[in-house]
Every structure is written in structure tokens, then in C-alpha cells.
Amino acid sequence: MHGLGADGHDFEPLVPELLESGMPDLRFIFPNAPVRPVTINNGFEMRAWYDIVGIDRRSAEDFTGIQASTDAIGALIRKENERGIATNRIALAGFSQGGAMALHIATRLPDKLAGVIALSCYLPLAKQFATERSSANLATPIFMAHGTQDPVVPIGMGDESRKILEGTGYRVEWHAYPMPHSLCEPEVADIRAFLKKLA
Secondary structure, eight states: OOOOOTTTTTTTTGGHOOOOOOOOOOOOOOOOEEEEEEGGTTTTTEEEESSSSSSTSSBBHHHHHHHHHHHHHHHHHHHHHHOOOGGGGEEEETTTTHHHHHHHHHOSSSSSOSEEEEEEEEOOTHHHHHHHSTTTTTEEEEEEEEEEOOSSSOHHHHHHHHHHHHHOOEEEEEESOOSSOOHHHHHHHHHHHHHHHOO
């Protein structure tokens, strides 16, 4: 899942870098978030999985938008199930706001996933996490990565989310890289290795 203001094509060029010989066939799906006004960007309309009021834990969170996007991704998972792909063979991945959605969905989904890749992001609705979380993905590998110089989603938010997840029994593989709010070559190599382990 893409980040705020991007679209489903954003990470398509990354696919060849994630595949290497000997890996099983993988199908990548790049959904688009709906276009909506985003409060933190002065109400400007852009693709967003949910509205963002502010980027700190004290800001109100858009429960309705997060739930609508959760339902939309859930429908995509069910569509893959209908094609014969079991949920435990599906990995959720996302960058920034898309990564936040991947974490949110994976920790509340009643069915086990193959894995989760959450890049430069945080766990949304963390206050409700303890009462809403599902144990279905406690043993599911979660790859979390963050840039140490991220000015958009500070690494502290990602690290705090990692600690919340680990503190409740989730299996998190944490990586930090000397970069801003982006991806880097060592991170891509680590994601490739993570995908190989899931195969």
C-alpha cells in the first residue's frame, strides 16, 4: 500500500529488485487509496488511506477512514481467496501511511497472513490496540524498517510501535537505516531476504 499522496504505481518499479532466481512465483497487487481531503495538508485532496490531522500521538485519528480502508483491503484479500490463494499465503506491505494500514489490518485480521512489511510508519489507533487486536497473526513475521533521519514520520514513532507490538507478543524484525522518509538499497536487500524466508 502506497503512502499519502502517492498511488498504486509508486512501488511497481521495485518489483524486479525484490525478485531473484529461485524464488517462487509472487503476485503483487498495488491498490489505490481513495482521493480525500487531508487536514494536515490544508484540506488538499489527494490519495489517502485515511485523514491525518497531525503527526503525533496527541492528534485525533480518523477511525472512520481507517475502518473504510481496512474494509477495502479486506475485500481484496477475499478476492484473492476466491482465486484460490489462502490468506496464509498473502503478505501485506506498505510504506508510510500504507505501512500503517498494513500494521493495523494485520493485527486485527482474524485470519493468519504469511507476513507483513511495514516501512517508515507507525501503528495507528494504538490506544484501541489492546482491546481490538487479534491473536491470529502473533506468530506472523513482521518486517519493520525506518530511516533514522525521517522528518515526516519520526523514527521514534516507528520504534514506539515496534515496542507495542513486541510487548504484546508479535514477532517484529526491526531495521533502521541512515536515510530520510524513503527507501535505500540495503533496505531493499533486507526486504528481498525477508520475502525469501516467507516463501
